Amino acid sequence: MKLSPFLLVALALGLAFLYVPIVLLIVYSFNDSRLVTVWAGFSTRWYGQLFSDSAFLEAAWMSLKVAVTSATIALVVGTLAAYALVRLGRFRGRMLMIGMVQAPLVMPEVITGISLLLLFVSLNFDRGFGTIVIAHATLGASYVAVVVQARLVTLERDIEEAALDLGATPAATFRQVVLPLAAPAMLAGWLLAFALSLDDLILASFVSGPGSTTLPMKIYSQARLGVTPMINALSTIVIVAVSLMVVIASLLAKGSLVRGDSRAG
Amino acid sequence: MTGWRPGWREAAILLPLAWLALFFLVPFLIVLKISLAEPILAQPPYSPLLVWPEGGGWPALGARLDNYLVVLQDDLYVRSLLNALRIAAVSTVVMLLIAYPMAYAMARAPKNWRPALLLAVILPFWTSFLIRVYAWIGILKDEGFLNHALMSVGLIDQPLVIMNTDWAVHIGIVYSYLPFMILPLYATLERLDLTLLEAAADLGAPPWKSFLQVTLPLSLPGIVAGSLLVFIPAVGEFVIPDLLGGSDTIMIGKTVWIEFFQNADWPLASAIAVTMLVVLVAPLALLRRGLHG
Numbered sequence: 001m002k003l004s005p006f007l008l009v010a011l012a013l014g015l016a017f018l019y020v021p022i023v024l025l026i027v028y029s030f031n032d033s034r035l036v037t038v039w040a041g042f043s044t045r046w047y048g049q050l051f052s053d054s055a056f057l058e059a060a061w062m063s064l065k066v067a068v069t070s071a072t073i074a075l076v077v078g079t080l081a082a083y084a085l086v087r088l089g090r091f092r093g094r095m096l097m098i099g100m101v102q103a104p105l106v107m108p109e110v111i112t113g114i115s116l117l118l119l120f121v122s123l124n125f126d127r128g129f130g131t132i133v134i135a136h137a138t139l140g141a142s143y144v145a146v147v148v149q150a151r152l153v154t155l156e157r158d159i160e161e162a163a164l165d166l167g168a169t170p171a172a173t174f175r176q177v178v179l180p181l182a183a184p185a186m187l188a189g190w191l192l193a194f195a196l197s198l199d200d201l202i203l204a205s206f207v208s209g210p211g212s213t214t215l216p217m218k219i220y221s222q223a224r225l226g227v228t229p230m231i232n233a234l235s236t237i238v239i240v241a242v243s244l245m246v247v248i249a250s251l252l253a254k255g256s257l258v259r260g261d262s263r264a265g
Numbered sequence: 266m267t268g269w270r271p272g273w274r275e276a277a278i279l280l281p282l283a284w285l286a287l288f289f290l291v292p293f294l295i296v297l298k299i300s301l302a303e304p305i306l307a308q309p310p311y312s313p314l315l316v317w318p319e320g321g322g323w324p325a326l327g328a329r330l331d332n333y334l335v336v337l338q339d340d341l342y343v344r345s346l347l348n349a350l351r352i353a354a355v356s357t358v359v360m361l362l363i364a365y366p367m368a369y370a371m372a373r374a375p376k377n378w379r380p381a382l383l384l385a386v387i388l389p390f391w392t393s394f395l396i397r398v399y400a401w402i403g404i405l406k407d408e409g410f411l412n413h414a415l416m417s418v419g420l421i422d423q424p425l426v427i428m429n430t431d432w433a434v435h436i437g438i439v440y441s442y443l444p445f446m447i448l449p450l451y452a453t454l455e456r457l458d459l460t461l462l463e464a465a466a467d468l469g470a471p472p473w474k475s476f477l478q479v480t481l482p483l484s485l486p487g488i489v490a491g492s493l494l495v496f497i498p499a500v501g502e503f504v505i506p507d508l509l510g511g512s513d514t515i516m517i518g519k520t521v522w523i524e525f526f527q528n529a530d531w532p533l534a535s536a537i538a539v540t541m542l543v544v545l546v547a548p549l550a551l552l553r554r555g556l557h558g
Contacts, residue, residue, distance in 0.1 A: 021401060084278045119291060
């Protein structure tokens, strides 16, 4: 099928709109000048400065720890939710679970953030690493559930039924049959939850405590003061890292990422 | 071999259900509770819902609707809600106009291009929201890339003031949420039965007519899903109006943030959040129906 010139131009302009800001940001992170919009020659000095700034490094380390922990919890909760929704038939609370899996995907984060904080205050939780992990794990679980659900729906039940017929317990069937088959989607879900956590500003700002500043919180407090080359450098590193992960995740999910994402309709 | 584990099925259901209930559902009930409280200078900074009398006996209910009265009567809050709805609605329409031709082109592109095109659309959506909004500061500010380019071409001789206005907020929302609009549109357009268009052409319909009478109505589910997916979070948006908008660009999400962090009025912030949620209940319900239908 050939594309009409109008469609081709619309697509090209649309993609340019999506990518030009990112490309500008990356290019100007290598700019020698402090003036962000005037090119003054190639330099990696801002990267050097970034890596000698201990506050940034600490925030990055905190973000990485939060992202790994929360994505792992999200993987467990989300995979079980997906399995329950796809394979366990009707059960009490099924509609509730569907609602609670889907709602966080579109809920304005300000609302989720404020409600989680008020929960932690009511329960007298110490705010910090743990509370940020819980917030991110809850949001990430929704994404994992959606991606894994999409994969489970496409799996024939034959193999699971054969395993059960041969005397495997439901738990063993889950571990030895379902998990290996769903593994690529689970890994994709984990990577998405990881990327989401690494990127989140709002939930973290609400539920963090003293001494638990994440990278986005640090970027945000600097960005409010205006554009600085150091933030450009940091952004470039984040963009490259997250892009690599998303490409890997989407290759793993072989398109189920797109078809399965409920945001994709 | 592993032995029989009692209640495996129950565990697979109960663990996610309990987690999501405790950390997603229950918090909303707490917001609701605190929105009925009174701000006090204490830790935590709100009055208890139940006031237990000194000598025992039944507690008195400490609920008040004052916060909601403030939200509904104070011009600031009503205006920030209406502003947010208007900015989100206008941005949604603009996104639809940009995304539809893109999704259409992707759906009609050669089959072997499609995975790459899809990835090209998904990639920016996963690539740090905050950083992508931040990137626009450098483009839109008075001495930014856009004014630089326009002035060097000679289109303008005075820099355009876009940064810190509603314009910048619209641009930021359209840019950040565009992939959410493209994906559902693409999903419906890709499934479109092309023989219907051939039939329309055979019957003598010009392309514009078969587009209006066949393609557009059939892609309506994608249009509705995409619009809701971008509209709902855009209404509560905080980062974009905060970084790109000016002090007079008030949107409800930013108002919640300010009441919470700057004025430390948790009950009022909760009441605003509940009000926002009530306004969004209808589009949320519509979205859920769309996802299942």
